[in-house]
Amino acid sequence: MTQNNADTNLPAAIHNRRDDLISLTQDLIRIPTLNPPGDCYREICEYLDQRLQKSGFATELIRAHGTPGDSDRYPRWNIVARHEGARSGDCVHFNSHTDVVEVGHGWTKDPFGGELAEGKIYGRGACDMKGGLAASIIAAETFVATHPDYAGAIEISGTADEESGGYGGVAYLAEQGYFDPARVQHVIIPEPLNKDRVCLGHRGGWWAEIETFGEIAHGSMPFLGDCAVRHMGAVLTEFENKLFPAMAARTTDMPVVPEGARSSTMNINSIHGGQPEPDADYTGLPAHCVPDSCRIVIDRRFLAEENVADVRSEVKALLEGLKSNRDRFDYDLREINVVLPSMTDRNAPIVQTVANEIEKVLGKPAEFVASPGTYDQKHIDRIGKLKNCIAYGPGILELAHKPDEYVGVNDMLDSAQIMAGALSKILKA
Ligand SMILES: [Zn+2]
Numbered sequence: 001m002t003q004n005n006a007d008t009n010l011p012a013a014i015h016n017r018r019d020d021l022i023s024l025t026q027d028l029i030r031i032p033t034l035n036p037p038g039d040c041y042r043e044i045c046e047y048l049d050q051r052l053q054k055s056g057f058a059t060e061l062i063r064a065h066g067t068p069g070d071s072d073r074y075p076r077w078n079i080v081a082r083h084e085g086a087r088s089g090d091c092v093h094f095n096s097h098t099d100v101v102e103v104g105h106g107w108t109k110d111p112f113g114g115e116l117a118e119g120k121i122y123g124r125g126a127c128d129m130k131g132g133l134a135a136s137i138i139a140a141e142t143f144v145a146t147h148p149d150y151a152g153a154i155e156i157s158g159t160a161d162e163e164s165g166g167y168g169g170v171a172y173l174a175e176q177g178y179f180d181p182a183r184v185q186h187v188i189i190p191e192p193l194n195k196d197r198v199c200l201g202h203r204g205g206w207w208a209e210i211e212t213f214g215e216i217a218h219g220s221m222p223f224l225g226d227c228a229v230r231h232m233g234a235v236l237t238e239f240e241n242k243l244f245p246a247m248a249a250r251t252t253d254m255p256v257v258p259e260g261a262r263s264s265t266m267n268i269n270s271i272h273g274g275q276p277e278p279d280a281d282y283t284g285l286p287a288h289c290v291p292d293s294c295r296i297v298i299d300r301r302f303l304a305e306e307n308v309a310d311v312r313s314e315v316k317a318l319l320e321g322l323k324s325n326r327d328r329f330d331y332d333l334r335e336i337n338v339v340l341p342s343m344t345d346r347n348a349p350i351v352q353t354v355a356n357e358i359e360k361v362l363g364k365p366a367e368f369v370a371s372p373g374t375y376d377q378k379h380i381d382r383i384g385k386l387k388n389c390i391a392y393g394p395g396i397l398e399l400a401h402k403p404d405e406y407v408g409v410n411d412m413l414d415s416a417q418i419m420a421g422a423l424s425k426i427l428k429a
Contacts, residue, residue: 026114029123035099057081064172076168089152096133097162100125106403128400131407132190132393139419179384192395199391201343219288261372357421
């Protein structure tokens with residue numbers, strides 16, 4: 001088979017696998033890999049193991065022992081599959097997370113049914129990101145079948161826990177050397193960023209818990225105690241008056257979508273003060289107490305132009321200000337987690353190659369974007385030290401984590417064609 005024939009044959013060969021792509025996606029959705037708690041990771045790895053071995057991949061199942069959430073009941077299993085070409089060359093790695101978030105309310109379809117209706121496959125994880133995983137498998141299998149003499153290697157990984165930080169998944173594999181630039185040179189993460197967009201990276205995140213303190217007393221004589229909830233009210237007022245306007249005024253050169261995320265943002269995830277919430281079946285009245293503790297969890301997302309030390313000290317300065325100006329104010333600030341921003345250079349080979357294939361297949365220039373939230377690129381960048389990494393996949397970003405999540409079959413086929421085209425370019429078949 002000549003090179004020209006092979007490349008012309010690729011789109012047709014992908015489209016011939018339409019039924020296989022549909023049933024593969026449905027099979028993946030029907031394995032309920034809910035995280036938390038981290039269910040069925042072994043099951044989905046075994047499924048992928050059988051499938052990829054049949055296509056000539058050498059596979060490894062790797063348990064991330066001792067990582068957050070890993071236990072004998074909920075072991076964190078990952079799979080790495082590798083196909084060697086006929087000659088030496090670069091390795092292209094497709095990384096997909098296998099976990100899905102909770103189902104939530106509002107579904108009209110079976111969240112683990114994988115129903116196909118009007119060209120869409122429904123289910124939790126259809127869009128984020130089992131559709132992307134299926135598309136990358138079809139792309140790799142088709143490429144290997146049509147270009148047996150290619151140079152280099154192709155890897156496909158299915159990894160745990162992306163939805164809870166990726167520590168039992170990509171972070172663990174990166175620590176074990178699986179993303180060493182000597183082993184892997186190009187990474188595509190088929191997260192749902194829309195089939196015509198190349199995602200270069202993501203903003204950073206800083207999560208912390210703030211606690212204000214008070215003194216318990218009888219609720220009829222609050223002046224004998226000190227109300228921790230009112231102290232927290234003062235914290236929130238400082239945030240409203242100073243922090244939120246300051247964050248909104250900051251903008252970034254990162255092409256973040258949606259555009260609202262091109263400023264710094266902060267969510268207050270939770271607030272709790274005073275007595276614990278009563279059980280649902282408790283019918284008594286609350287006791288009368290002045291709360292001596294109030295806690296909030298904040299989720300601060302920051303830009304490539306900011307650094308985490310400033311993010312931290314900005315919040316700390318507001319709290320210290322209250323401490324010196326507000327009577328009896330005291331607080332504790334506990335950092336929960338930090339993720340630094342990651343941005344791949346627009347001229348990196350994987351960016352340019354995939355962008356060219358998008359234009360070829362879809363007939364319009366690729367859009368370059370960055371993600372408001374983080375994904376596993378952070379670990380590939382920081383731990384793996386591998387910079388030539390993008391997210392590119394078929395799902396529609398806005399459907400992720402929503403009820404009646406779906407992935408379009410034609411979108412998967414287009415993406416698979418783009419991925420296979422990129423393999424063809426990089427692996428010099
Ligand atoms: Zn995802």
